Amino acid sequence: MSIAAHLPALQVVLPLISAPLAVLLRRRDLAFWMVTAAAWAAFATAIQLWLQVGASGTISYHIGSWPPPWGIEYRVDRLSSFVLLLVSGMAAVMLPYARTSIEREIPEESHYLFYAMFGLCLAGLLGITITGDAFNIFVFLEISSLATYVLIALGRDRRALTAAYQYLIMGSIGATFIVIGIGFLYLTTGTLNLADMAGRLRGVESSRPVLAALAFLTVGISLKLALFPLHQWLPNAYTYAPSPVTAFLAATATKVSVYVLIRFYFSVFGESLVYEHLPLPQIMLGLSLLAMFGASFIAIFQDNLKRLFAYSSVGQIGYISLGLSFDSVHGLTASIVHLFNHGIAKGAIFLLIGGIAVGIATPGAVAPAPTFDRLAGLAKRMPLTCFGIVLGGLSLIGVPGTAGFISKWYLILAALEQGQFWLVGAILLSSLLAVAYVWRFVEVAYFRAPPAGHVARKEAPLAMLIPAWLLIAATIWFGLDTSVTVDTALDAARQLMGKAQ
């Protein structure tokens, strides 16, 4: 068999192997090249898989040639190939950034461990996305989560440790809820293969163990994706983690959790169970609105730029879950598109903030927290960085011409389809809150006088600026040319909804 037939396995195996190799190599540069090469290879694999799925339909790969439902199946359909593209692409762009960035944030002797953890986290996230086996999802989820806790704890501030601990507790509770849910499904159906499970659930849909499984999975996954009242771990984790880690988590980790939720709702339980037997859409709608307004409102009053955009992430996740609550093809499309678009925009913003932290540091010292009082007049010193954040911020607001507009457009379309005109107002109104917090940055960076003696222009190093601007350019690109994002998302949504009918 040729290598092409084994691409689904390689997608996960390459980053997974690169992690222990990075530990064995120990040398900082070798570890960097090892993990980066794996991430680039994973990105190339993801592109190839995406093209293949687009041309010839769902790929089913049998690990060890054991046919499903006995063996573990890797299953790549439109949705998973799209998420694979996002996750591996983000890793491929952010690793070169991380090399320069962590020189100032992490002691040099633990650099190789950083790369190893990054590789593990990437392997876990890709594994969650590609696998078609329920228990496999849990195992990969824990691989990526454990790596994430370590990555967050690498931050210089001692509060990084408590943030990591808090995330470990909440994340483990979430993961355990997910295993309980999977356990109930396994006890009911006797299978762990997702597709097989979906078939066997027909007929016993409204039995109590199935509903309990649905409840446990919903709560567990919602903890992981930071749905509004379950988001407490997120702001601290994002604020105190090293900047490449924040960017990577914001762009991928919560998004992959959203993917898991969509997968369970539409491919396993089926929309009729999720949307008709339980008041889930109403709950989802309420929580999404709370996130859109509550979290965005809290964001306005933050003084630390990283924390501000962390709360903004919670708010933006509200838009994604809002799309899920509609139970329509357009709603689901909006969720999938926003998952992608927001991942890129937020990743870019956090990368640029990492550049600011380096720019405002006095040479030789550790980078201070990017609080607003340190950012006055920053646009004169770091024009490219500031302009990038503004462009990313426009995408968060949803200004036409940026990727964020496309997702909001489909959300509004879905709301209109169901005749819920007040929701259109709510979506637009909550966007105004985004204007407010992005404006706070603009006001401080552009209109306040810089402190005396700090006027020399000093951008972040090019190695950090280029990856960030690549993502900003992608934000604009996907706002103008929607053929990749919207077409894939529409296809994926149709595939998911059609299966359930």
Added chain:
Amino acid sequence: MLDHFGYVVTVLLMVAGLFIVIARGNLIKKLIGLSIFQTSVYLLYIVPGKLIGGTAPILSPQFSVYSNPLPHVLILTAIVVGVATLALGLALAVRIREAYDSIEEDEILMRDQIANSNEGMNA
């Protein structure tokens, strides 16, 4: 009640573990609670997989009652995950103790608040 003895124990452990995680402020006690919570899930999988008098699934005319081996294998993986989580949690607790000189949640929060207000005054 006796028929469901295994489930009753499972649920009791589950609720007790989750309660400890939420109610206790000591970082080590929280981790103990988390471990109990995770252990209860092992039981949830294993109890229904075991048939009393059942043997390992060996194809032989002598045996006709088998236990399902799959849950055991799954839980072997889950145990490994649980051990890793506990180890990482304890390692973090050690680092937190070094940085804050305390493993009580309220004291740590207080020290953070003091640090935050100092930061604000310097600025």
